[in-house]
Every structure is written in structure tokens, then in C-alpha cells.
Amino acid sequence: MTRLQWSRVLTVLILLLPLAFTCQGAESLRFPSVEFLRLAPGTQLSLNEASNSGDWQPLENSSPNFGYTQDTVWFRFDAPANSKIDMLEVAYAHLDHIAFYLTENGEVTETITTGDRYPFAQRPILNRHFLFPFSANARADRQILLEIHTQGTLQVPMALWNTQTFFEHASVEEQLHAIYYGILISVIFFNLCVFIALREQVYLLYVLSTLGYLLLVGNLNGTAFQLIWPGSPELHSWAARLTVPFAVMFTLLFSRSFLRLKQTEPALNRIVLGFAAMNAAMIVIIGFLDYSSAIRLAVALAIPSTLLLTLIGPLQWARGNPQAGYYTLAWGALSLGSAITAANKYGLLPNNFITTYGMEIGSSFEAILLTLALAARLYQERQDKVEAREAELAAMAARRSAELKLIENSLHNPLTGLPNRTNFEMHVNDLIRHAPHTGADLKEPERRHSRASRHPFSGAT
Structure with a gap:
């Protein structure tokens, strides 16, 4: 890459770096000790029954991740005796049902029910995360209880906030998301315009691949539900399931076209097509499965697919494919980010900035690097066409010169270089063709002389 291109990449990285330090909770507040109660699927307890249960266990941190489970989990902790703390944030957008209870001296004073299976407008504060405001009171003996169950991964990153402080932090994060x-x-529209102009399939496949990751990330962090279909929880559920195989399928097809595997690696080309076909079949199969099974299968298939995408880059790079360098860096970042996010969804990695935003970071790297690669490819293809045209014109000029040389040799004596009989005849024919009346004038006296010779006395008087 040129120095200008590297400077652009570094600029974007600097813009994304502050995301690691924003919206991580009220830093000055030590989160109170949290207890949790885990119930088997189908077990339901009222608030009083849950509160009086003897199975509560201490929670190690305020960001638990139970992975894919059908269990119902209750959480409880003391509301802080701080007049400035008046809001609880649950920073995970894919929880089907959350019931929030605030009790004072054992009496319920506030109740809120929400989740991504309810219309977005039902949330107490319209935000992509779940925000639960409560009245600040530094004196009362108060507890907060949460009842949560979901069909996807059950992770509950919690933070206590002062409302004003939260929105100050969140505004920075939202601006960085807007940059992302x-x-x-921009990448989508740029490559779409290139596709319309050139009609080359690789640009359309990249548009669809990038669109898939845009929708996938938008669904993961709740932005799509907030902005695109806030009144359709069912559509939000379907989108969360379909975007994973959709993005992976078009990524595989784009990689196949971008690296020209059909021409260079027929065996590897068939493997990539096989994985693309499996992801296409997954889009159909998902329609017949429940949410939990569908999302698990989609993520399980996405992991080997992204690993394949990661491996083919270095293989092609080692074999001298000029485009594989960009590809290796781009898909290496995206695959690593996707794998980290997938492992986090399975509960294998804890919640932190890297695991939460791994796919966003990786996909931003991928988008920038591959756009540069496609631009370089477009420039190179145009250069190749110009050079091919120049070579064609040079060949035509050489052929014309050879033809003129042959003509010259056929009209001149090879020994003396003087015009030969063929040359003379051509000049005479040209003169006759350009002045036909000259020939007629010369023939008329000959005809008169012929008549006079046949009638010798015709002229006597």
C-alpha cells in the first residue's frame, strides 16, 4: 500500500480506539455484590418465592455469561446508597424477557418488563441497550432484582449509572458507531457504483458481503431493532438468525471470485463452493428451527467457514497471487474478530471491549483493506487494458509496415531498386482511370483513317 493509504488506515484506527474506553460503567462506583438464582427450563417463581429461595449463589462479577441456555436466571443486589445513581444498564441487546423489580424494605415500588420480544417502544428509555431508571434514594433499604430468560445466549453485562453521565459517555460511543x-x-455505495459501471461480478459480491456484515453487526448491538424495525420483534428475531449465514455465504463467494480460485485452484474452489452451499442451505433450514437451535447451528457453521476464509489467503499469497496479500490481512482481522465474538456468545470468553466489539473492529479493518485492494485491482486492470491496447496498436503498426514493405518490393527491381514493369502498368492504368476521355480522343482519328482507306474516292468532288 502507498503511504497515503496507510495513513488513512491509521486514521480510522485512531478514531476507533477510543471505543475501548467509553461506556464501560460508572467508573467511580464500585458495583455492589450480586447474587444469582438459576432455574431449570419451565420452572417459574414469583418475586416473593424467588426472594425467599435458599439457592442464591454469589456472582463473581457484574458481567455474567451463561452461554446458550434455556434456564431462567434471577439476579439481586442492593441498590447503592448514592443519590446520584439512578439507572441500571444491561448492555446486551438480545435478551427475550427482562423483569426489573425495585423493592424498598421488602415492598415492590417499581416494576418494568421489557426485552427484544416486545416492541421497542415499550422500553422505559429508548436505547439499543436495556436501561432501567429508578428513583435515587440514599437512605432506604432497597434491592434490585432481575428475572431474565432468553432463547439465545444469556449474558447480562450490568452497570449502574447516573443518567446524565451515561448519556455523555454513550454519545461518544454512538458517534464512533456512526463512523463505523x-x-x-460508503464502501457499499462505492463498490455498487463500480459494479454498475463495469458490470463485474466481484464488486456485486463484495457489496452483498459487506451489507451482510453491516446488518449482522447492527443486529448484534441492537441498532437495527432500534432504527429499522422497532415495531416488529418477530422480524428482528428472523434477521438475527438469517444475517449470519447470509454474510458468510456472500463472503465465501466474493473470496472465490476475488482470488480467482476457479482458474488457479480448482480443488480449493470446490471446497469454498461447498461451504457457500451449506450456508445457503442453512438459510432455508433456519425457517424450520426454533431460535436457539437456529442461531447455534448458524454460528457453528460460521466458525469453520471463517477459518477457511482465513487459511486460503496465506495459501494463495505463498503461491504468488498478487491480491492475496490484501486479502490475508483483511480476512485475518475479520475472522479473528468473528471468532472472538462467536466464542463470547458460547460463553467461552468473558464480556469485555474486545469480545463485545470484536466483529465490528474486524469488519472495519476488512472493509477498508479490501476496498483499497479492489481499487488497486481496478487500477491494475485498467493499466493492463491500456497496455494491451498499446501492444495491439503497435502490432497493427508493425503489420502495416510489413505490408507496405512487401508492396514496395513487388513494385521495384530487387537489384537496382528502380520501378519495374508492374509499377509501370499500375501507373498507366491509374492515368487511364483518372482521364478516360484521353483514350477516346486518341481512338477517333484512327477510325476516320480506317474509313478513308476503305473508300478511296469518297472524298472526290
């Missing part, structure tokens, strides 16, 4: 979405949208 702006990058992907």
Missing part, C-alpha cells in the same frame, strides 16, 4: 456504519455504507 459510515465506513461500511
Whole structure:
């Protein structure tokens, strides 16, 4: 890459870096000790029954991740005796049902029910995360209880906030998210325009691949539900399931076209097509499965697919494919980010900035690097066409010169270089063709002389 291109990449990285330090909770507040109660699927307890249960266990941190489970989990902790703390944040957008209870001296004073299976407008504060405001009171003996169950991965990153402080932090994060979405949208429209102009399939496949990751990330962090279909929880559920195989399928097809595997690696080309076909079949199969099974299968298939995408880059790079360098860096970042996010969904990795935003970071790297690669490819293809045209014109000029040389040799004596009989005849024919009346004038006296010779006395008087 040129120095200008590297400077652009570094600029984007610097813009994304502050995301690691924003919206991580009220830093000055030590989160109170949390207990949890885990119930088997189908077990339901009222608030009083849950409160009086003897099975509560201490929670190690305020960001638990139970992975894919059908269990119902209760959480409880003391509301802080701090007049500035008036809001609880659950920073995970894919929880089907959350019941929030605030009790004072054993009496319920506030109740809120929400989740991503309810219309977005039902949330107490319209935000992509779940926000639960409560009245600040530094004196009362108060507890907060949460009842949560979901069909996807059950993770509950919690933070206590002062409302004003939260929105100050969140505004920075939202601006950085806007930069991220702006990058992907710009990439999509740029490559779509190139496709319309050139009609080359590789650009359309990249548009669909990037669109898939844009929708996938938008669904993962709740932005799509907030902005695109806030009144359709069922559509939000379907989108969360379909975007994973959709993005992976078009990524595989784009990689196949971008690296020209059909021409260079027929065996590897068939493997990539096989994985693409499996992801296409997954899109159909998902329609017949429940949410939990569908999302698990989609993620399980996405992991080997992304690993394949990661491996083919270095293989092609080692074999001298000029485009594989960009590809290796781009898909290496995206595959690593996707694998980290997938492992986090399975509960294998804890919640932190890297595991939460791994796919966003990786996809932003991928979008920038591959756009540069496609631009370089477009420039190189145009250069190749110009050079091919110049070579064609040079060949035509050489052929014309050879033809003129042959003509010259056929009209001149090879020994003396003087015009030969053929040359003379051509000049005479040209003169006759350009002045036909000259020939007629010369023939008329000959005809008169012929008549006079046949009638010798015709002229006597």
C-alpha cells in the first residue's frame, strides 16, 4: 500500500480506539455484590418465592455469561446508597424477557418488563441497550432484582449509572458507531457504483458481503431493532438468525471470485463452493428451527467457514497471487474478530471491549483493506487494458509496415531498386482511370483513317 493509504488506515484506527474506553460503567462506583438464582427450563417463581429461595449463589462479577441456555436466571443486589445513581444498564441487546423489580424494605415500588420480544417502544428509555431508571434514594433499604430468560445466549453485562453521565459517555460511543456504519455504507455505495459501471461480478459480491456484515453487526448491538424495525420483534428475531449465514455465504463467494480460485485452484474452489452451499442451505433450514437451535447451528457453521476464509489467503499469497496479500490481512482481522465474538456468545470468553466489539473492529479493518485492494485491482486492470491496447496498436503498426514493405518490393527491381514493369502498368492504368476521355480522343482519328482507306474516292468532288 502507498503511504497515503496507510495513513488513512491509521486514521480510522485512531478514531476507533477510543471505543475501548467509553461506556464501560460508572467508573467511580464500585458495583455492589450480586447474587444469582438459576432455574431449570419451565420452572417459574414469583418475586416473593424467588426472594425467599435458599439457592442464591454469589456472582463473581457484574458481567455474567451463561452461554446458550434455556434456564431462567434471577439476579439481586442492593441498590447503592448514592443519590446520584439512578439507572441500571444491561448492555446486551438480545435478551427475550427482562423483569426489573425495585423493592424498598421488602415492598415492590417499581416494576418494568421489557426485552427484544416486545416492541421497542415499550422500553422505559429508548436505547439499543436495556436501561432501567429508578428513583435515587440514599437512605432506604432497597434491592434490585432481575428475572431474565432468553432463547439465545444469556449474558447480562450490568452497570449502574447516573443518567446524565451515561448519556455523555454513550454519545461518544454512538458517534464512533456512526463512523463505523459510515465506513461500511460508503464502501457499499462505492463498490455498487463500480459494479454498475463495469458490470463485474466481484464488486456485486463484495457489496452483498459487506451489507451482510453491516446488518449482522447492527443486529448484534441492537441498532437495527432500534432504527429499522422497532415495531416488529418477530422480524428482528428472523434477521438475527438469517444475517449470519447470509454474510458468510456472500463472503465465501466474493473470496472465490476475488482470488480467482476457479482458474488457479480448482480443488480449493470446490471446497469454498461447498461451504457457500451449506450456508445457503442453512438459510432455508433456519425457517424450520426454533431460535436457539437456529442461531447455534448458524454460528457453528460460521466458525469453520471463517477459518477457511482465513487459511486460503496465506495459501494463495505463498503461491504468488498478487491480491492475496490484501486479502490475508483483511480476512485475518475479520475472522479473528468473528471468532472472538462467536466464542463470547458460547460463553467461552468473558464480556469485555474486545469480545463485545470484536466483529465490528474486524469488519472495519476488512472493509477498508479490501476496498483499497479492489481499487488497486481496478487500477491494475485498467493499466493492463491500456497496455494491451498499446501492444495491439503497435502490432497493427508493425503489420502495416510489413505490408507496405512487401508492396514496395513487388513494385521495384530487387537489384537496382528502380520501378519495374508492374509499377509501370499500375501507373498507366491509374492515368487511364483518372482521364478516360484521353483514350477516346486518341481512338477517333484512327477510325476516320480506317474509313478513308476503305473508300478511296469518297472524298472526290
